[in-house]
Amino acid sequence: EDEPPLSVFVGDFLDHLTEQPGSCETDMEQFAETLSGRVTTDEALQELVDLIYQQATSVPKFRCRGACLCAYLSRHLTIRSQRGSFYDVLLQRCQADYWPRDQAAKGDKAARKRFHGCVFFLGELYLPLEIKGENRQVRRPVVIQVWLRVLLEALLSHPVDDNLICAVKLMKLTGPALEDAWKAQGMRDMEEVIQRIEDITLHAPGSVGVRQMLLKLVELRSRNWGRGPVTSASERSSTRCFYD
Numbered sequence: 001e002d003e004p005p006l007s008v009f010v011g012d013f014l015d016h017l018t019e020q021p022g023s024c025e026t027d028m029e030q031f032a033e034t035l036s037g038r039v040t041t042d043e044a045l046q047e048l049v050d051l052i053y054q055q056a057t058s059v060p061k062f063r064c065r066g067a068c069l070c071a072y073l074s075r076h077l078t079i080r081s082q083r084g085s086f087y088d089v090l091l092q093r094c095q096a097d098y099w100p101r102d103q104a105a106k107g108d109k110a111a112r113k114r115f116h117g118c119v120f121f122l123g124e125l126y127l128p129l130e131i132k133g134e135n136r137q138v139r140r141p142v143v144i145q146v147w148l149r150v151l152l153e154a155l156l157s158h159p160v161d162d163n164l165i166c167a168v169k170l171m172k173l174t175g176p177a178l179e180d181a182w183k184a185q186g187m188r189d190m191e192e193v194i195q196r197i198e199d200i201t202l203h204a205p206g207s208v209g210v211r212q213m214l215l216k217l218v219e220l221r222s223r224n225w226g227r228g229p230v231t232s233a234s235e236r237s238s239t240r241c242f243y244d
Contacts, residue, residue, distance in 0.1 A: 003038070006039070006044055006047055006048065010047075011051060013031050014069075017062065018055070018061060018062040018065065028069060028073075032072065032073060032077050035073075035079070036077065036078065036079065041081070042081035042083060045079055046083075046089060048086070050093065052070060052090075053090070053121070056121045057097075057114070057118050057120075057121045058117055060120075063117075063121050067121065067125040067128055067129070068128050070090055070125055070129065071125070071128040071130070074086055074087040074129060091143065091144075094118070094122060094144075094147070097118040098118075098147050098150075098151070101115070101150065101154040102157070102158075104154075105155055105163055112160075113162070116162065116166040119151050120166070120170065122144055122148060122151065123170045123174045124173070125144060126140055126141070126144045126145065126174055126178075127140075127173070127174065127177060140177065140181065145178065145181055148170070149189055149193075151170070152167055152170065152193055153196075155167040156193075156196050156200060159200050159204040159205075160206070161206055161207055164200070164210050164213070164214060165210060165213065168214060171217055172217065175220075176227060179221075179225070194218055200214060201214050201218075
């Protein structure tokens with residue numbers, strides 16, 4: 001029996017993950033094993049990345065699963081192309097939407113909605129994705145950490161309601177992990193972001209509801225993101241869809 005095209009095989013699996021996320025880990029292992037025999041060219045690797053990225057940025061309930069799938073494939077898919085590994089090609093695809101961030105943040109409603117999907121996916125991707133750095137130390141990728149900071153700036157620089165709502169959701173998702181990482185690097189970026197948000201609540205036009213969301217976010221951060229005194233962001237994120 002002939003194998004279905006890669007687009008059909010991958011699309012069916014992504015739909016399965018979207019509808020039945022509880023059966024994730026075993027399915028990912030089998031999916032990766034099958035891909036190892038099917039994704040053998042640069043074009044096939046690019047197609048695989050594009051298919052996952054498209055679904056993860058456009059289907060909200062797939063975002064977390066999509067990020068976990070990307071994290072799993074980054075560790076277990078050994079295919080390499082002229083453009084690098086699955087992880088390298090994934091970052092290149094994310095970067096294509098990262099560069100025009102200011103234009104997207106001030107675009108029309110449809111452009112902003114698509115931009116927000118990319119922002120949320122990068123936030124989801126930051127939490128489960130861990131790479132080995134120098135001395136084989138495992139850490140979250142600094143490049144995505146940097147991108148998230150710049151994307152926050154783009155959203156807050158164009159403070160229409162949907163951009164601000166996106167910023168609040170991104171901060172609730174990644175704020176604890178970002179703050180821990182910035183503090184470990186001796187950076188005061190979270191203080192700068194919070195100050196920027198406080199200024200927006202005072203001066204920027206916007207709905208009362210969104211202003212209340214911003215103020216509640218500031219309050220949440222003042223309470224250590226609702227964490228107990230011992231809980232770290234890494235411990236918090238480990239309860240999400242993380243697979244080794």
